Amino acid sequence: MKPKQHLAAAALALSLVTPAAHSHEAWLLPSSTVLSSPGYVTFDGAVSNDIFYFNYRPMVMRDNLAITAPDGSPLQPESLLQGKLRTVFDLHLQTPGTYRVALASASVMASWKENGETKRWRGTAAEMEGKVPAAAEELVIREGSSRIETFVTVGRPTEAKPTGSGLELVPVTHPNDLYVGDPATFAFTANGKPAANLEVTVIHAGTRYRDQLEKLTLVTDAEGRVTHTWQAPGMYYLKASVDGMSETRKNVERRLSYVATLEVLAQ
Known part of the structure; x- marks a missing residue:
């Protein structure tokens, strides 16, 4: 985006539960998504109008940061610090497998x-x-659920199990096994049920240096699945949301939102 566009976008209001499509986006960015051996990964969390660039405010992380180890056990971040434009923390990945790092909230x-x-x-x-x-x-009753997450794998990928709550990505193709030229399939569920006809937006990193977002919109099938063949390596921002009436509570409006950071590697 150009400087004038930055100023215009900065004037728009942000809702973490209902992120706006053309204003501020909330995201988590790992320094690495694939490690050959145990080690440290550092994470940035921010809200910005340029994806993966710090220009608005830090991500607020209180009790909603959930880090899940490959065996399902919870982990705690190290060196968590909230600055003026971003929040950072480190994570020590000590065992092989896939780690799920998420900010989840429901109200x-x-x-x-x-x-x-x-x-x-x-x-x-x-x-x-x-x-x-x-x-x-x-x-009038409204319920909202938000999940912002990313995945990191040490060695061989392992299953990243969904929680069954809110809108979620359920890997068919593992999120740490994405390569240029290879098709990848993801399934989406809303409170554990297939999210059919869901619009899924995918945006390549580097929006700050483009006049257009160059976003791609995919639509899930009856099983809640989408398939996409990656054209370029790099980090990607994926988001989706569901609006409508609650399936479990009478006369209750609901909004479920989901955001993931994915990395596509060159062959």
Whole structure:
């Protein structure tokens, strides 16, 4: 993007639960996605209007950073530091296999009228009972789920198991086994069910140096799958979202969003 475009984009508002398509994007960027032996990987987390470039604000990481080791056990980051434009942390990968690094959040927002006054509440689905009157006047309930993640593998890739919550990428082709000229297939699920007819956007890194995003839009089939053949190596930003009514709660609007950072290697 050109400087004037940066200024215009910076004026747009950001929602981490519902990232805007042409303004600020939230992402995690690992220094490496494939290691031949155990070692350290450092990560950057930021919100910016140029993908993988620090020009807006840092990623806020509190209790929503989840790092999963190949055996399913949780790991803690090292040297976590939030700066003015980015958040950084290190991760010591000590055993072979695939590590899943994610920022995941889920919340419920409600508004209603009570004695002519607008009331609002926000929290988790588990906390809502008793806090929000089910028969309230003009009751509106919205639930949101956001997942921002990346994958790193030491040695041979291992299975990256989905959580079954929110919108997720379920690897068919392993996310650390992507090569130029090879087709890759990903499946997407919404709360564990295939996300059919889902629009998946893929953007190559380097948007700062292009006048156009050059984004690619793929649409999942009835099984929630998309297949794409990579044309160039490098880092890629992938995102998708689902809007509509909740399948598990009556009269509840929902929005599920998903973002992943992937690396495509040369043959």
